[in-house]
Amino acid sequence: MFKYGVERTTENSAKSDKSATESETGSEAGWCRAAMPSMAAYELVTNKLFSPTSTFEQMKVIIIGAGLSGLSTAIALRKYIPANQNLEVRVYDNINPHHNSNQDGPSPKVSTSRLGAGLGLQANGLRVLGDLDHRLREMVYAYGFPCTHFTWKTAGNYLLGREYLDVLPISRPLLINCLQESLPEGTVIYKTISRVLARQGQKPMVQFEDGSPHEIADLVIGADGIRSTVRRDLFGDNEKYQPEYSGICAVGGVLDMSLPQHLVDDPTMIFFTGPTGVFGYSGLTQSDKNKLLYWSVYETDLPDRGAELDHNVITRQLRERHGDWADPLIGRCLRSANISHVFPIFVMPDLPYWGRDGCVLIGDAAHALPSRTGQGASQAFEDAEALALLLAGYIQKGDGPLDEAISRSILGLFEVRSPRVRAIRADGLRWKQPKMPMSWLKTCSLYVALFLLIRLRNFMGLFKRQDAWNVKEEVTRYLVYQVSSTRD
Template identity: 50%
Template structure:
């Protein structure tokens, strides 16, 4: 059996690792990523980062469900990821004036996204390598195996093509064409940010009790955390603000940096002031999401990660759900190959991934979309109302946690759900 994975990000490499972990039959796996990553699509544009990692973004925060998947895929990989990130004990919410609005208790691991991708790539077995070639078209259907067309004119077919190529997925376009119902939607916000190297360690009080810091202000949202427990001099910072969809071909980074400083000039936390004084932002991340799809694949092609269900940052689950997709797909393929021939196993696996995952994922996406704030800039009254609302919301979440209320995110388990699905099919 031959599998081609399109995209060498979290879901792509994660899927390759899952196939090697769970599938006992011989499977040839190839991973292709773009030869030229200068065009990083709708999620981020950066002309200065490493060519093959720049489209991965600055950082990500993994929650317990993602770390559980990594532990099952490869305990050594999971340990490396934990050591490469900055374990935090929750979210701390504050006002622009640096007054506390409460703390949400949850285990988190902020980590550099390129570092995370490198950790995953290093865990790949020797016979699975990432190859950098530009794909011009994915051909699906016509009663034949899916076929990739490369920019250089070459073609290659496989029994299964996994579209792990992000929110602007070429693989999804092969399945749905230009249907506007299944195109990314811009939410009206942009994010900018970066990594600040302070040269000196973060405050000891923060290192002793690390959380991701969130600051709400009338002109924008600012957040920061440590980035690596191995290097406590680095701060990950980010700012989210209302904006019309930016023109990707006409970005004035000098103006973007100036607006960043003006937007948070009155934020009282001194670490924010330090970030602003040294900020050299050269990325813009429009906040987008993908409408629910009626299926995630057909005819030997399946979508995973953002290609299937891109969420807003408010969900806090984009990367974690990519890993759950990978694990679920690997478990389903392993189970169906034990019962069927290759072609039938592939189609059952594609159908099964959607059936097992889509309700859970769509609910998480909807929950993230339900988090709405008034359009900025806020009046004094609106600011006060937002602060009161946050204060109450954080307390409600903590009380639910103390009472042991079931958390559908933490308690969703790929192995359990796949076993249940295979047992009933």
């Protein structure tokens, strides 16, 4: 097996990025640098080593899940699969955000009236979007609130430190809107998948809950999240491969509230940590200084799935956790908050593979990460680009049937990507969350540990950054290795 680790990543990327952007000026320079990877190396490999002489009559791809990983994969396939290859991509999702009941057929864009949960998109995720479509990257950047660092504070509003990295807070539904607008109308179909059959020696089959005729595809991509139907059908009910509850939940939302001047002058994501959890806030979008994104992360038992939530109780608990914290903006958030959803945070254990027999897992379905890594969305985008590049490379090689190109791409995705996400997950799990509520002594110990950890991470970031990993360079290296191994 090709040994491929995250430690082999960033030196060449950093050099090429630096030389490409030394003349840039302005607040967007760092983001531009992150969005300008080396395309030349990948094109050289696929054009020189893989002779683009073979095409297949038809390739049908079904993507299950219209979230970040599913939509970005659809975009990546349309971007990288050779133009002379007849490609059909369908995206199925069981949640229609516009109707109370699921309906077959395409649906309009996600409503922005429910801004919902936000996320932090790091520079490597933005780089992938720039690879896929520079207009998409610009649209996402404009909708977000670009920050250059995290700010960590105590519950008493004392500064613990600043962690320097580029991050773009953005509303998840707005980000999904941007992705959908990059796809042709009708690509996303709202219809519930009941089962996916991965059949050895045959193409995978997708079955629908409503009993409508099944569909056969050359490739089925499970981008259906932590409770993945595709993963269940690949691994069954084996407990070893089920998501593990991390012991914490998150709540939050978007408030119509003017941003404090310090946040306008120094855009940052601010995290307050204390004896009862973490509270944070940032701006939501640079175009509207009256939208505040806030969140609270806290320890609790896993809520019963499907249980009716008492929103008044959840909101009251939020106020109890943070009501005596010193930052005045937290108090304003608590007075205005009306919690409608609780998000349990799960982590995926290592899977022995991500796909077989024409089915593959990506995103949270394959490797849900701890929330403290801040890399969930960016890793979904990296998966999407890596899979599309691998598939395009093997199709261009053209020395075997389509199912062989797909099988090699599925294996390649696992070998390129799994060491990367395992390293990120290990880093996120290295910090053990203390039992809450914490005593005064434990809280002080936490503050000291965070004070030191922030400085250590800033120092380590001088040598190796998670957001410097470059998908195209890693896929190119992998394809070169595969070609040289075959020749040997």
